[in-house]
Amino acid sequence: MFEAIAFYLFAALTIVMFTITVMTSQALYAITAMAAGMIFISAFFFILGADFLGAIQIIVYTGAVMALYAFGMMFFDTTRDVVEKRTNPQIVFVLGILAAVMVVAIFVAPIVSNNIQALYPIQEGVGNSQAVGMVLFTKYLVPFELAAVMLLVAMIGGIILAGKKMDKSLTLMAEEEITTMDDSFEPQAGGH
């Protein structure tokens, strides 16, 4: 009973928050609503017994990702209304719903028909974090390490992209421009 109430409550809240995110014309509303939605989603994870995932959801999404977005927004003019082109909104809605239903249907079809065997069953008497750790560092070690490298690459990439001198694109410039640019910018870069 409690579970049902919690599910419907959080489901309603999540849907409302995400709808606001998608529909609002105020960037600040959007980011705030999304941060709230992320936290509500973590509630589902707790209900489903995935405690560790819920914690990660809050820390990574609401903490890191939303913070990043917030920093990013500081670069842009966020007070201005976001103008959207509104041609044929019906098509957009119909398409979106159709696609979502179908994607879920196609991926869920085998699960519903109950012909899937659990590869890594949830063990009784073992905490979720412990179980996750066991699986993550045995069977999924390589993907885990790869994900770590990916995050590192993304971090360096983000720094370089957002760093200085990036208002000039080396790929879009002619050969001569690059050499002259090197001459003029080299001392400055050395100064840092």
Next chain:
Amino acid sequence: MEITLTHYLVLSTILFAIGLIGVMRRKNLLMLFFATEILLNATNIAFAAISYYIGDLSGQMFAFFIIAIAASEVAIGLGLLIVWYKRTGKIDLDQMNSMRG
């Protein structure tokens, strides 16, 4: 009143639909990123729910990796966005038409 897997999948579908609608109607790049985050979260819910009802941890593992990917995507995406904003002063999708054939 029992909450079954179907309930979660319906929720996931609804959120995914919201995300898709956002992807299609947003012109502001930042808002587009938000919509993609919603898509990823919708699938995360589905993964976690399936994991729970089947009794298999793989679903949660996938959710972890999706979160990792989302984080990387935001880092790179925002970086690119800032570069673009510095170059043009705008982050409107309609202005990005250098790929016009």
Next chain:
Amino acid sequence: MELYLYIALFAPLVGSLYASLFGGSPKSQHVGIVASGLLFTSFVSSALLLSYVMGGHTVHVELMTWMETGDLYIPFGFVVDQVSVVMMMVVTIVSTVVHIYSIGYMDHDKGFNRFFSWLSAFVFSMMVLVMSDNFAGLFIGWEGVGLCSWGLIGFWYQKESATWAANEAFIMNRIADLGMLIGIFLIYWNTGSLQYDVVFSEIGNLPLVVTTWIGIFLFIGAMGKSAQFPLHTWLADAMEGPTPVSALIHAATMVTAGVYLVVRANPIYDLIPNVGIFIASLGAFVALFAASMALVNRDMKRIIAYSTLSQLGYMFVAAGLGAYWVALFHLMAHAFFKALLFLGAGNVMHAMHDELDPFKMGGLRKVMKGTFIMMTLASVALAGIYPFAGFFSKDLILEVGFVEHHYVIYTVLLLTAGLTAFYSFRLVALIFHGEERYKLFGIHPHEAYKFMLVAMSPLLLLAIIAGSFKMTYYQLVTSLLPDTQYHVHGEMTYWIMTIGTQLFVIAAIVFAYKKYSNWNSVPDGSSKLENSFGYKLLSNQYYIPKFYEEVFSKPYLELSRIAWKQFDLKIVDATVDSIANAIYKTGENTRDIQNGNLSTMLRWMVIGLVVLVSLALAFTVGYNAVGA
């Protein structure tokens, strides 16, 4: 002996290929010499084979398998027997002469090398035709000569009339070849083989109806190739080709292929005498019909062409009445003197700068002595005066008609013999005697090259003495062909007939000389004779070309035009265009996908996703439904 067979067969092909190597380059004398030399080689091989066959042997080789599927087995087999060796001799002698003659005749022509290529290719095809040991090989040769004939009639392709005549000949032959093909199919269907020996041993076991149909369809093929009525119009028009071509193809060899076919298929025709009577009647009709058209024609080559047609009629009379060896004998004799006549006409044409109207010539015997003698003797042979070749062969056909009690045919042929003599000597008289009317047109005639005359001399010799080979020939071919002797009952009747015929012919010659040897003006179409109905009917070839034009060509043109306008443009073209337009429109309409707008692209991406997933769902559901 097999070696000689292959040499005889393939030497012309080698010559043709050699000449075609130089097809695009300007005239080179060596091409003509090499081609002629190879033809002579072929002739020598044929002569050696003749002496071998006369010893009572035949040569039968199988070069290679051509088709082998299921029960069908058709080899490239060649046979040299008593009949084919005669044909080989005729073909190689005449073509060697014509080749050498052509070196001189085509001297100033730009297409000298091309000409020899076609001409040798023709000889090769003709050799395949006569030497093949089955109907399929015969058909290849048959089509090959048709193709080469097309190429040679239309040799001066820049002339509209020449290309028209070439196409006419080809299409007419095609109509007839369909009949022949059906005949061959019937043979295979009923006997299970196309080899002559198998077919002829089986043919007696077939129902008479089937045999009759086979005979009729094969004869339709022969009618086309030998230009028998009603498919005769192409032969006269084929005179657009160079004169050596007319001599070789349209007088001596190709047009006689129809006769050869009937002779070769004699076991079939022996079984169906009714068809034979029809063939003979048609032959007699054509003989008279063509001779009557030759009477008034004012084109030298066409007159000779009609005479060829007429003589082919004679051959079919003999073949139809079962006197196959007589038909073949006349074929041989005719080849010699008719080729000679044509080559002589070629000399005259050269001298007169391609003028063809004999009324504009006259008195040429003073400047062209050699040609004059040759053409006169050839005409004498054609008229059938003793002791020239024509006498032996043509008189024999008359006797056949008489002995077989077909008096109508006999009478028609006798009358035709008189007409033949008349128009031949009308031509000779107009060209070589009388006043020199050509001076009115400012032409300075000259005799042909010496070597051309020398080249023609073997034909002259044969035209004179071919009759003396009669007994040798008879003994040779009757080992294969039915041995039918024709003796008129009673010596008295025989002598009366022979001498009567001779007198009749001579009278016709004298009449022609009387009338034409002192001709002194060029007719301009105003005289009473020229305006009479009969004259007009004859000079317009009984209005048959006009009739064909009105009844077949024009409605067909109309039909084609309708098909073009209504069917081709409105249905076929429209369909193709609409496909192209649909693709074009699709491109136009889907340009939005590629407009570079990321938002639109995203939308399309979602649409694509929906489509793909729904397809996947549909297939899964469908598969499960079927699987269940």
